[in-house]
Amino acid sequence: MKKIILASGSPRRKSLLEQLGLKFKVVVSDVDESKVKEVDPKELVKRLSYLKATAVAKVEEGVIIAADTIVCLNNKILEKPKDDKEAFEMLSDLSGRTHQVLTGITVIKGEEALTDYEKTDVIFRDLDKREIREYISTGACLDKAGAYGIQDQGAVFVKKVDGCFYNVVGLSLVKLVEMLRLLDIEVALN
Numbered sequence: 001m002k003k004i005i006l007a008s009g010s011p012r013r014k015s016l017l018e019q020l021g022l023k024f025k026v027v028v029s030d031v032d033e034s035k036v037k038e039v040d041p042k043e044l045v046k047r048l049s050y051l052k053a054t055a056v057a058k059v060e061e062g063v064i065i066a067a068d069t070i071v072c073l074n075n076k077i078l079e080k081p082k083d084d085k086e087a088f089e090m091l092s093d094l095s096g097r098t099h100q101v102l103t104g105i106t107v108i109k110g111e112e113a114l115t116d117y118e119k120t121d122v123i124f125r126d127l128d129k130r131e132i133r134e135y136i137s138t139g140a141c142l143d144k145a146g147a148y149g150i151q152d153q154g155a156v157f158v159k160k161v162d163g164c165f166y167n168v169v170g171l172s173l174v175k176l177v178e179m180l181r182l183l184d185i186e187v188a189l190n
């Protein structure tokens with residue numbers, strides 16, 4: 001079994017890989033995401049995951065896994081908010097609407113590289129300004145695309161999820177295992 005490397009600084013992705021029972025180490029890539037421009041949301045997440053994976057493949061040998069998550073509201077791309085003000089704007093925009101969460105995944109094994117993405121629809125109920133401010137004060141927004149975490153108190157904003165839940169948290173496990181198996185990397189569920 002080749003060594004597995006998670007090319008991500010996201011604590012959520014780390015615990016999701018642990019959930020699969022895989023042994024791996026974490027090496028964070030130094031990709032400057034703000035420099036990458038792409039209008040098509042799915043192309044953006046695929047490209048960013050590929051850049052993160054290839055950056056780590058330069059310094060590590062083994063199976064490299066990288067991902068990138070964005071929120072998409074009426075074709076407008078929401079990444080991580082730069083400050084509380086932007087978080088407030090994002091959550092106000094998401095209020096009462098359906099948005100998409102897209103996560104691109106790249107797996108590199110030697111000379112082979114696979115890139116794919118998963119999309120999940122998330123429906124928010126109407127939010128009032130007071131609870132948006134309260135949520136922002138928990139400090140949960142700034143490291144998350146769209147300024148919320150479905151896995152934390154942000155859960156109370158979510159009326160419905162259509163698609164893979166883990167994709168929203170940052171790594172679709174069903175998609176990842178499908179990709180690992182395509183590369184003949186066995187994931188034993190025991």
Ligand SMILES: Cc1cn([C@H]2C[C@H](O)[C@@H](COP(=O)(O)OP(=O)(O)OP(=O)(O)O)O2)c(=O)[nH]c1=O
Nearest residue numbers: 008009010068069144145148149150168169170
């Ligand atoms: C929508 C949503 C996003 N997120 C997170 C997943 C990602 O970690 C983050 C989007 O930022 P990313 O740039 O995808 O990832 P990252 O900067 O956290 O880590 P790295 O680039 O090193 O891999 O938003 C949640 O945790 N919950 C949610 O409900």
